[in-house]
Amino acid sequence: MSMNIKNEETHRRAKELARLAGETMADAVDVAIMERLERFRKRRNVKGLADRLCDIGKHCASLPVLDRRSPEEMLYDDQGLPK
Template identity: 45%
Template sequence: MSLNFKSPEADALVAELTRLTGESKTGAVMVALRERLEPARRERERQSLSDDLLAIGKLALEPVDRETKALAPTAA
């Protein structure tokens, strides 16, 4: 499958990168995509962890029935 850029700027950027690195267009695009994906994935994981910790914190603030050690029903 070949790469087909519909943007002249994208084509020019890939051409410049391949000229500077000696990589193929496919190789250059794959490396660039991996470099962008890595921090995006870390951010997604970080945000997910942050959301989980906030949910745990909110749960910890819920009143607990001292006899059953279960969360006490809250008034709506």
């Protein structure tokens, strides 16, 4: 199956990329598309991870407080040394 690039600037860029990479234009376009797809997929996965982390944070914030001491009181003794 062939692809016909009708935009002259896009054709020029694809030709330059192929020349610099030492590839055919078809290979250069294929690699460029694969790399861009991978960036989009990674970005989507990062967004998914951020959403999951926010959900975990909301869940943790909704849990009851079992120890009313401050973090400093839990970690340090009266002398300011770690317990």
